Amino acid sequence: MAGAGWAPPQLEDFILTERLGSGTYATVFKAYRKRNVREVVAIKCVSKKSLNKASVENLLTEIEILKTIRHPHIVELKDFQWNKEYIYLIMEFCAGGDLSRFIHTRRILPEKVARIFLQQLACALKFLHEKNISHLDLKPQNILLSSLDKPLLKLADFGFAQHMSPRDEKHVLRGSPLYMAPEMVCNGQYDARVDLWSMGVILYEALFGRPPFASRSFAELEEKIRSNHPIELPRHPRLSQECLDLLQRLLKRDPQQRISFKEFFAHPFVDMEHMPSAESLGKATSLVMEAVKKDQQGDASAALSLYSKALEYFVPALRYETDARRKEAIRSKVSQYISRAEQLKGLVSSNNKVLLQQGIPARDILKEMSKDKPCLYAALELASAAVAREEEGKDDYETLDLYQQSLGDLLRMLAAEPAGRRRELLHAEIQALMGRAEYLKEQIKMKESQWEAESIGKEGILDSARGSCILQ
Template identity: 40%
Template sequence: MNNNTDAGVSSSSRTDKRNSSIGDYIILETIGQGSFAVVYKACKEKDKKDVAIKCSEKSKLSQPEAIENIITEIRILKMLRHPNIVEMIEFLWDDKCIYIVEEFCDGSDLSKFIQKRQKVPERIVQKFLQQLAMGLNYLRSHNISHLDLKPANLLLVTKPRLTLKIGDFGFAKFLSDETYQGALRGSPLYMAPEMLLRRQFGAKVDLWSVGIITYECLFGKAPFASCNFKELRDKLIAETTIEIPEDCGISRQCQELLKRTLKYNPQERIDFEQFFSHPFIDIAHVPSPKTYSYAVELLHQAVKHDSKKEFKEAFNLYCDALAYLIPHVHAEKNVTRKQALQTRLAQYMDRTEALLPATKWIQPSSTPYNVLRTLCSSTSGLYTAIEIGHSADLYLAEGLYQRAHEKYVIALEMLMNLLPKEPPGPRKDHLLKQTNEWLAQASRCKALIDMTEIDKPQVDIGDVKELCVLQ
């Protein structure tokens, strides 16, 4: 880190630094401007590598909170290294400014991406959300909350593939499970109600922002677009219903995620663990060397159980392995390797389906089902969810994967809406255990469905060429 106290800004102009320099960097153009900082595209004199330089004038950092923000931002950026987070290269300063030098993102930001296309296809929104989730998961592992998530702060890199990166940590804070109350931070349109209304807030404010961003990607505008701050505030105070357009063509899973992120009450809002594991996000199965190795280990275990005639365990393990490997097929760009992987997976799929008649572990009179049915008999919503989930089990046993998956999704949606209101006790314990089991079964169903779809051509996304390599 080169903390150069004489960065050598060779220009008297603060608004146009073209052909001037900051330390070893030549300023090329202005690419962004905010209340406290200007962002320049620059390149290093030696290697001509492009960078972005965020320039904060000290005269605008007179307020203690502004000074604290930039100190926190530098501290946070120094510790972060993740492919979905903009990387800080170094920071510099002189008598007038503080400069944060970061990697340059050649695809601009998600805001301009949306403006250009108006509406982003759901499949691409899903890929962006997975990348955003992986970045947020890394931040949560460090107890960091961004507090200013919005499309303009989600930057895009186009090479070697289109990649989303979280940027601008000017309002970020270290927040674990505690709540915090302070000045407004971020952009009101993307700000969680508890923050905008100056109530106690916690890390879940970032998940509200994710919901607003998702809505804007899908429908071309944020759900609370308003003429002024008062109008926006009034909508949030009134807890205005967030409308999802009819016949929008958005999948049930995507709609369910939207509804759960955009809960006015943060206690009812989806939490981070649920968000990361949500079927629409499912970062656990995103292709990586780690998930590939894990899938291979699952296959080894499946074969062992299969040889011992432990068919239930073998079936589950084959399905779990497929769930990890199918994304690798879609991500593989080498035609030869892709075909080889497809062939191997088809063989495992055949064996998995052959095991179904032998997996007689699902019975209508099974003890867990009867216990739950009895415990939930006085609560119609829970009773209905249990019945639907059990019908999904039966469809799976018959090899009707699509119908089984649909039933699992309906049952799980109902349970996840009802469980937060369920008081502690034996019934809740049984429900939580069953919910986890059905989540696993729904994932297995999805893997089996995806295997039947794997040879079909990809969705046509028109002339957006860079999306073809999105992973």
């Protein structure tokens, strides 16, 4: 449609300037509104000549869907017009380009940034899912950034979108092979869950710099799609357990085993509860008031836990706040709460150390009783290694991984352990280790929230991204 010396189409109320991108039957231009305000928009010009019956249906569905929805993370359709040659979709302009370019210019995104972007996409997907709309072409090229300094993701290109209830099955192949769910290609039959697979591929690409089916040829790509092998996750960069769990559950080849929409929106890595919103500050303040009350009552452990939970809302509150003075006031309060939480942490840690030391003889007895069961003994050794690391002050993900691995093994063995003294000791040991793992997880979250609260500056998310890159 667009040759080297080719001039853009003419539209009465707009001046069309640079070409932003083009597809099979449409080209998108940056444009300015001539009258009133010099509003910047993106205009999708669809050549009528290039439309067949299927593409006409797709276009009409796209216009119908976009006309009826308004959401902060979905590109807005402002208007549409037509003449003899073209149909014009006048869209919101997104100055930050697309997510594909954003990822590739940075090679990979730090987990913290990928998570913020995933939350925004999940928010758009939840909105669509509640209206029984499936996008069916989710990929980084169809996700736009409002700007580069404080980017908001905007879901775009609804050319393949369909109204689908959760049980609707379709047979028409839609989307891009790299991001297309295997059931689309292998069975030609699919439902709304294909969007969840695509979300998994987008998250994978953001974290590892390439999609899981990246191939040198179409034959290689088809072979990978049709294979029965589970998707393997690279070992580097190191990711949190929550992130790995979500990736594995999104990228299940069998849609019956794939995470459901309900589970996805409730997943701890997606964590929509802690998305930046107008409610974030109120929730944080409410928790702080409870923390102060517990602190005054001398309950250091409960106060520390509440301060930690409050920080998880203060960080999104800082991200949501646009007024510089209010932002600084929040940050100042957060610093005070962090200082108090650090003091309480010292108190709670010393109390826990005493309890841990009291628990060591029981663990040693259990080890002695488990020498005939090498697997149980090895799991207890793993638990001892986690406790030793924590006592050395290594409150990090590596220590948490050791706790989680040992607990996974110990819980399996508890289920098979017959009644008796060893079972009683094992049950008590698991409870103690679970308490330690939960406490450690809380401390790690508090440390991360503290770092994020301090790092949220005028540059916003990209500031945090640079900080994360330095820390990795």
